[in-house]
Amino acid sequence: MRICVIGAGYVGLVSAACFAEMGNRVSCVERDPGRVARLASGQSPIYEPGLDAMLQAHLASGQLSFTDQLDEGIKQAGVIFVAVGTPSGEDGSADLSHVLKVADELGLLLEHECLVVNKSTVPVGTAERVAQRINNRLSARGKGIVITLASNPEFLKEGSAIEDFMRPDRVIVGCDVPLGHDILRRLYAPFLRNHERLLCMGLRAAEFSKYAANAFLATKISFINEMASLCARLNVDIEDVRRGIGSDKRIGTHFIYAGCGYGGSCFPKDVRALIRCAEQEGMEPGILRAVEARNALQKTLLFQALREHFTGYWQGRVVAIWGLAFKPGTDDLREAPSIVLLDALLAVGVRVQACDPVATPALAERYGAAISSGQLRLSTSPYSVVEGADALMLVTEWKQFRQPDFARIRGLMRMPVLFDGRNIYDAQHLAEQGFLYRGIGRPALGHCKASAA
Ligand SMILES: NC(=O)c1ccc[n+]([C@@H]2O[C@H](COP(=O)([O-])OP(=O)(O)OC[C@H]3O[C@@H](n4cnc5c(N)ncnc54)[C@H](O)[C@@H]3O)[C@@H](O)[C@H]2O)c1
Numbered sequence: 001m002r003i004c005v006i007g008a009g010y011v012g013l014v015s016a017a018c019f020a021e022m023g024n025r026v027s028c029v030e031r032d033p034g035r036v037a038r039l040a041s042g043q044s045p046i047y048e049p050g051l052d053a054m055l056q057a058h059l060a061s062g063q064l065s066f067t068d069q070l071d072e073g074i075k076q077a078g079v080i081f082v083a084v085g086t087p088s089g090e091d092g093s094a095d096l097s098h099v100l101k102v103a104d105e106l107g108l109l110l111e112h113e114c115l116v117v118n119k120s121t122v123p124v125g126t127a128e129r130v131a132q133r134i135n136n137r138l139s140a141r142g143k144g145i146v147i148t149l150a151s152n153p154e155f156l157k158e159g160s161a162i163e164d165f166m167r168p169d170r171v172i173v174g175c176d177v178p179l180g181h182d183i184l185r186r187l188y189a190p191f192l193r194n195h196e197r198l199l200c201m202g203l204r205a206a207e208f209s210k211y212a213a214n215a216f217l218a219t220k221i222s223f224i225n226e227m228a229s230l231c232a233r234l235n236v237d238i239e240d241v242r243r244g245i246g247s248d249k250r251i252g253t254h255f256i257y258a259g260c261g262y263g264g265s266c267f268p269k270d271v272r273a274l275i276r277c278a279e280q281e282g283m284e285p286g287i288l289r290a291v292e293a294r295n296a297l298q299k300t301l302l303f304q305a306l307r308e309h310f311t312g313y314w315q316g317r318v319v320a321i322w323g324l325a326f327k328p329g330t331d332d333l334r335e336a337p338s339i340v341l342l343d344a345l346l347a348v349g350v351r352v353q354a355c356d357p358v359a360t361p362a363l364a365e366r367y368g369a370a371i372s373s374g375q376l377r378l379s380t381s382p383y384s385v386v387e388g389a390d391a392l393m394l395v396t397e398w399k400q401f402r403q404p405d406f407a408r409i410r411g412l413m414r415m416p417v418l419f420d421g422r423n424i425y426d427a428q429h430l431a432e433q434g435f436l437y438r439g440i441g442r443p444a445l446g447h448c449k450a451s452a453a
Pocket of ligand 1: 006007008009010011012029030031032035083084085086098101102119120121122154155156157158265266
């Protein structure tokens, strides 16, 4: 098929590369000419494992191309995917300006019948608004062509986006006429060869399913985090409780890890948008509000624990942070818990030495002043950032942080204190290694003696 994907971000770029991988001819339209130039040279502007190699292969084969010209991108495309951002607006609702702008532009440029598929996460009723805007402009131009609208929300996860796209748990296709279901069933058939998991429904149900999925996952996280806070008061280890409840099939093992809060480009904004949607419908979204409030609190816990540990005395302190991206496997810093911690530490005048395997360039862009003043030092080496530190905060559980050389770390730190924001370490083992260990919802273990260094 000939496909156009509008928006070369985490979703658009991965979708375009994966559709090309299955032999489709894909043109990806991106409004940022800098991004287009980078992409045309085979370099991904975002970090996603395996993406660079796919881009290079399909640019070379001619299956994939990039442009900043919408008219060029949509030429001959039978299916046009819209994968532009839908960030939070000021009141928390989804800001649809990018989606609606694309609709207007399509209405002004389309010359042929096609299926327009919305992949961006959008509130119920958006596809109808998009159709109306396209059709208004087509009629004004005297074009009698039929445009069919479909909703195909995306469920990929940053860090394993290609794998998720190539082998999806399910593909949801919303359309109010059979044509959309038929076209997308054909397009997705190679991705679903071993299991029939294409779920067809109406436009509005598809749009809502995406929000409900993200809100449910966020709820699981906030629930376990609330349990963790109670565990901390009751001298119970939340990790034992997690194992205890996760073995129940009705609960399951996923998304019940206590930690320093969820971030990213989806959960926070999608929970907010759903809250706003409920308010607009005159409904009180009590659960969603609690989920959001708990998450905001959770993001402050590491700083609170550190303040308690230093008894509010910050002068001359050096703090190391491991992991800045909102989760492992990505360079995405949107709403990352690390940002809340970093801002709080910089505000009290602490010196921060932070490490992340891929997100330091993105962080450097935001914290230029702190870097220039010497208050913040960034590195990709976990050992260099713990040198002379009074505490190490594990914020993002990248694989390279899972089994470090603790004896070496102990020797490098001024005070061997470890705050484990993702509960990935064995508390007992760390205490035996001479660390003071504190996790989320776990009893503190160990004593802290200054290292000989
Ligand atoms: N990031 C994820 O993990 C993820 C997962 C599932 C769904 N989603 C949803 O998918 C949508 C896209 O998310 P993302 O993370 O890929 O966003 P993103 O911000 O990474 O990318 C959006 C891209 O669209 C481009 N763009 C905006 N307006 C444009 C226009 N008029 N023409 C061409 N390009 C334009 C931007 O320049 C940007 O490169 C959002 O609605 C998001 O909620 C994201």
